[in-house]
Amino acid sequence: EAGVAQSPRYKIIEKRQSVAFWCNPISGHATLYWYQQILGQGPKLLIQFQNNGVVDDSQLPKDRFSAERLKGVDSTLKIQPAKLEDSAVYLCASSFPGGVAVYEQYFGPGTRLTVT
Amino acid sequence: QKEVEQNSGPLSVPEGAIASLNCTYSDRGSQSFFWYRQYSGKSPELIMSIYSNGDKEDGRFTAQLNKASQYVSLLIRDSQPSDSATYLCAVKTSYDKVIFGPGTSLSVIP
Secondary structure, three states, rough: OOHHHEEEOOEEEOOOOOEEEEEEEOOOOOOEEEEOOOOOOEEEEEEEEEEOOOEEOOOOOOOOEEOOOOOOOEEEEOOOOOOOOHHHEEEEEEEEOOHHHHOOOOOOOOOOEEOO | OOOOOOOOOEEEEHHHHHHOEEEEEEEOOOOOOEEEEEEOOOEEEEEEOOOOOEEEEEOOEEEEEOOOOEEEEEEOOOHHHHHHEEEEEEOOOOOOEEEEOOOOOEEEEE
């Protein structure tokens, strides 16, 4: 079974530029999460999708971050314009749609973003 | 009070010893608890889930849950250098959010 795919793996941009990250979850996983992980901290949820719909985006800085999940599969997270404090690893995770394991998350390799 | 707290590290144990990692949470209605391992420069990997009070064993790993004390722990028996990583505790709260703790860095010394 293929894991969660993410691209790019690394990205360096200047502040005020824009950037986009892509995620393809494990086949059949209806729930998709985007996290921001700053060095030395635990992952912080940015947005959670259930199929096409947004379940939780309470910690997404909506003035600069946006995300979409078209057709309930792939997802894209965008930052525009980027700030220095956005430097972090952006993790995508997915989980099985039902049962007791619904909150067991499987993570992709992440995208390391550096904003200069 | 932070929602999920973990014992501050780094934690160093000699090879072959038992490593004990602790986690406390603030939402008394939390029902599901997870331990993830994260190697340096890698993404988190799920190693244990626990849903009921008591112990759950999987190989060298044992998760312990005490909902009354709002406490969950992970024991690693016969620690190996390959266990050196950051261990993240995650809690599914009563309001259906998964909150991660800050992690505890474990170093197993050969």
